[in-house]
Amino acid sequence: MKSNKYILSFLCVMAAVIAFAQPKPEDKQFKLDGVAAVVGNEIILDSDIERDFVQAKAQGYQIENECEFLENILVDKILLSKAKEDTLINITDDQVTRQVDGTIQRFLTQGPEAEILKFFGYNTMAEFKQELRGIMKDQAYSQEKQSLITKGIDATPEEVRLFYEQYKDELPEVPEEVEISHIVVYPDIFPENEQKVIDQLATIKKEVEEGASFATKAILYSNDPGSSSNGGLMTKVTRGMMVPEFDAVIFNLQEGEISDPFKTDFGYHIAMMDKRKGQEVDVRHILIQLKPTPEEIAITKSRLDSLSLLVSKGELTFKEVASRFSVDKYTKFNAGRLSDNQTGEDRLERSKLPAKTLAAIATLNEGDISSTFEDEFDRRMVLKIVQLRRVVPAHKVNYETDYSRLKNMTINTKRQEILMKWVGEQIPDTFIKVDDEYNNCEFKLNWDKSE
Numbered sequence: 001m002k003s004n005k006y007i008l009s010f011l012c013v014m015a016a017v018i019a020f021a022q023p024k025p026e027d028k029q030f031k032l033d034g035v036a037a038v039v040g041n042e043i044i045l046d047s048d049i050e051r052d053f054v055q056a057k058a059q060g061y062q063i064e065n066e067c068e069f070l071e072n073i074l075v076d077k078i079l080l081s082k083a084k085e086d087t088l089i090n091i092t093d094d095q096v097t098r099q100v101d102g103t104i105q106r107f108l109t110q111g112p113e114a115e116i117l118k119f120f121g122y123n124t125m126a127e128f129k130q131e132l133r134g135i136m137k138d139q140a141y142s143q144e145k146q147s148l149i150t151k152g153i154d155a156t157p158e159e160v161r162l163f164y165e166q167y168k169d170e171l172p173e174v175p176e177e178v179e180i181s182h183i184v185v186y187p188d189i190f191p192e193n194e195q196k197v198i199d200q201l202a203t204i205k206k207e208v209e210e211g212a213s214f215a216t217k218a219i220l221y222s223n224d225p226g227s228s229s230n231g232g233l234m235t236k237v238t239r240g241m242m243v244p245e246f247d248a249v250i251f252n253l254q255e256g257e258i259s260d261p262f263k264t265d266f267g268y269h270i271a272m273m274d275k276r277k278g279q280e281v282d283v284r285h286i287l288i289q290l291k292p293t294p295e296e297i298a299i300t301k302s303r304l305d306s307l308s309l310l311v312s313k314g315e316l317t318f319k320e321v322a323s324r325f326s327v328d329k330y331t332k333f334n335a336g337r338l339s340d341n342q343t344g345e346d347r348l349e350r351s352k353l354p355a356k357t358l359a360a361i362a363t364l365n366e367g368d369i370s371s372t373f374e375d376e377f378d379r380r381m382v383l384k385i386v387q388l389r390r391v392v393p394a395h396k397v398n399y400e401t402d403y404s405r406l407k408n409m410t411i412n413t414k415r416q417e418i419l420m421k422w423v424g425e426q427i428p429d430t431f432i433k434v435d436d437e438y439n440n441c442e443f444k445l446n447w448d449k450s451e
Helices: 002-020 046-058 066-085 093-108 113-120 125-149 157-167 191-209 214-221 244-250 294-312 318-325 355-361 403-429
Strands: 035-039 042-045 177-185 233-237 262-264 267-277 280-288 347-349 373-377 380-392 432-434
Touching: 035 046, 035 066, 042 046, 042 066, 046 066, 066 125, 066 403, 066 432, 093 113, 093 125, 113 125, 125 233, 125 403, 157 403, 177 294, 177 318, 177 355, 191 214, 191 267, 191 280, 214 280, 244 262, 244 267, 244 280, 294 318, 294 380, 355 373, 355 380
Parallel strands: none
Antiparallel strands: 035 042, 035 432, 177 347, 177 380, 233 280, 262 267, 267 280, 373 380
């Protein structure tokens, strides 16, 4: 069961693992790239295996050796190769953009943008997004092919029971978990506060047109941590990489032209077209975020406190307030319910919650709603309330408490069996070459067709 569970997890989170494992230039432990294997038109490098193996182990996956990891990559590459040949699979740019944006948002829940970019080794968010687009597009192809192969797989209660009986001694201990929902709102910004930002950017634009350096102004004034230190420069920007409001402005600029101040969800910008190269542009921008005053924060907090009180009195439901007022588009139509990004489960390990959320629910009982507190969401200051719906004490996975989790495990095992059977059937008709360095690996499938 250990191997089955890992392979499916691998296929679902491969993009994140690859992104987390991008080697920095100073990483000496990675040898010069050699080709470890070729599957169709897809190439696997030795460095891919080494860095992803180390990173997967660091993330807690149970992997015996690099041979096992290589086989999982081979499986993924067959899926990717065949998916790109499948005329029924169409991965759109919009689909990839949404996946990239969702991934970036999840990363930003772990820390500020500047720290995320530094960790991954990128200077700007645009560069990071461009790299993620390729990764996410391949992931989308693989997942779509996997979905077609395993479509309609389910597990009956009897199958779940048999799975539990077979593997109950191997099932893990689960730490204390919670089920929570949140409502996220941006502070109200008075028109006069907003106008000050517009006027500041208009002044900067005028000074640049009169000879000042746009790059210097970006370093001095821009609130975009991903580009300000680079003079506001974002290179190789294509349509769909940025939010629509940004695209609508920059792709209508001529080289050297500076836009008027314009608004996105991140604040107000001015942008200058640096260079056009076909469908790509190099652009500089200055972002000034809307910073709420203490009075504006207090007014918004009072409004959210009032809504929380109405929920507590039963006059409104948490779901109604979330759908009408929350700015978290990923949860607002699901009653604000937060879920684990990898498992999809509503249960979240308490100890891994963000510090402010953890503090907010520390004294709550099931059903209680926290006081309003300040936090950061999507690179902006926000106000939140959190509802503690349920507490699940630490325990070993069991049939009574974890039926949903066990059912998912059962379904994943069935999917794995079908998937590996399908992959085995594709090997004879697929060009596959594994480097001799891996001759001693004991693979589950016969990747060496010469035998």
